Amino acid sequence: MFNLTPNDFKRSILDCGAGPSSFNAQMTRSGGKVISCDPIYQFTVEDIQKRIQATYPMIMSGLEENFAKFVWGDFISPEHLGQVRMAAMNRFLEDFTPGIREGRYQIQSLPELSFSTGEFDIALCSHFLFTYSEQFSEDFHLAAILEMCRVAKDVRVFPLLKNFTGKPSPYLEPIKEELGARGYKVTIEQVSYEFQRNGDRLLHITHTKSGNQ
Ligand SMILES: C[S@@+](CC[C@H](N)C(=O)[O-])C[C@H]1O[C@@H](n2cnc3c(N)ncnc32)[C@H](O)[C@@H]1O
Incomplete structure (x- = not known):
């Protein structure tokens, strides 16, 4: 994943x-x-x-x-x-x-964790963010991902589909854009695991050397 x-x-x-x-x-x-x-x-x-x-x-x-x-x-x-x-x-x-x-x-x-800034190398989230796009707002998603970025240098979220529709979450593109504007490196990557049809991609966010907001 x-x-x-x-x-x-x-x-x-x-x-x-x-x-x-x-x-x-x-x-x-x-x-x-x-x-x-x-x-x-x-x-x-x-x-x-x-x-x-x-x-x-x-x-x-x-x-x-x-x-x-x-x-x-x-x-x-x-x-x-x-x-x-x-x-x-x-x-x-x-x-x-x-x-x-x-x-x-x-x-x-999420969206608030008690861990220190940079405490982890990697933060993962599967089948919660994006998967529950109908239950949680775009603001919630952004705040949650920013919080994961605060506590870890490398953040990965899987899959990127809205609930069980097989379609990408409507929050994916705006969140990608917002994270990019805040100076994060954001990529969508193919993974080998696919159980939900079309659910074979993850959102990968890393900190850039110039810093993030
Ligand atoms: C479908 S499960 C996914 C569990 C696991 N990651 C997996 O892929 O099998 C979604 C999980 O998100 C948790 N959850 C709900 N609200 C949350 C929140 N605000 N912050 C973190 N986790 C939450 C639920 O309790 C549940 O265990």
């Missing part, structure tokens, strides 16, 4: 809107340094588990109904995707209690 290289895995990473994903657990196990933040981390492991169980049938029926909107390659069927996702969420659930204790999971919400 993020075109992360073996070298990137050695850098300090912030995962924003990380939810019940296994990235932190897997990276920690292989010696990486990741902090995940999400408002759902205020809940107990039991509450999160119940919520995962309750939403699972809805997600599965959503996938069946919208079958043609997805690329069935790595995941061969909705059932297969369901199994992979549940395994990832179980890895998250096992890691959540030690991870909270170690400060690897933090209750934080």
Whole structure:
């Protein structure tokens, strides 16, 4: 999703809107340094588990109904995707209690983070910004991305589609322009992962030497 290289895995990473994903657990196990933040981390492991169980049938029926909107390659069927996702969420659930204790999971919400300026090498956000363009305004998106740029030198957001329409978010171009005007280097890059049809690009923002506003 993020075109992360073996070298990137050695850098300090912030995962924003990380939810019940296994990235932190897997990276920690292989010696990486990741902090995940999400408002759902205020809940107990039991509450999160119940919520995962309750939403699972809805997600599965959503996938069946919208079958043609997805690329069935790595995941061969909705059932297969369901199994992979549940395994990832179980890895998250096992890691959540030690991870909270170690400060690897933090209750934080964009567009304001408590981290210091430049604290991370990379900040990531998947399936939250742009994906929820109908729920969150353009101003929210810009503020959230600027906040990620404040805390990290390299920011990557994936995918760039508005909700589940298969169309680019209407915020993408204005935000790209605004970030460019503020002196950031902004590129849209192809990635190898495509599950949502047309959702195979990320927004990559880096700081330029001349500085940013
Ligand atoms: C669809 S999930 C994506 C989870 C994960 N990144 C992934 O790709 O599987 C969206 C996540 O955004 C989180 N979220 C909602 N509002 C947020 C906010 N203001 N700041 C950060 N995360 C938020 C939700 O709690 C949820 O876990």
